Amino acid sequence: xxxxxxxxxxxxxxxxxxxxxxxxxxxxxxxxxxxxxxxxxxxxxxxxxxxxxxxxxxxxxxxxxxxxxxxxxxxxxxxxxxxxxxxxxxxxxxxxx
Numbered sequence: 001x002x003x004x005x006x007x008x009x010x011x012x013x014x015x016x017x018x019x020x021x022x023x024x025x026x027x028x029x030x031x032x033x034x035x036x037x038x039x040x041x042x043x044x045x046x047x048x049x050x051x052x053x054x055x056x057x058x059x060x061x062x063x064x065x066x067x068x069x070x071x072x073x074x075x076x077x078x079x080x081x082x083x084x085x086x087x088x089x090x091x092x093x094x095x096x097x
Contacts, residue, residue, distance in 0.1 A: 004025070078086060089095040 008021075083090075086095065
């Protein structure tokens with residue numbers, strides 16, 4: 001509000017009509033709104049980047065655990081199958097490594 005008071009004092013001293021004063025105030029308001037929008041957009045982008053970084057960290061952290069679980073599941077599946085049969089099934093392409 002101090003800015004408006006100083007602006008009004010300057011307008012009164014220069015004897016500018018009310019219409020031009022309203023235009024000046026409207027332009028100031030529009031510039032302030034644009035600055036607020038830009039600031040909000042920058043904050044949103046920063047939050048998005050932080051969330052993406054966090055998600056990538058979680059994926060990296062869980063990769064080893066998921067691999068370990070897959071190996072255990074695979075070993076559990078292969079316990080009843082003879083090694084020769086496993087080799088044969090791999091050659092036929094029915095088992096993945």
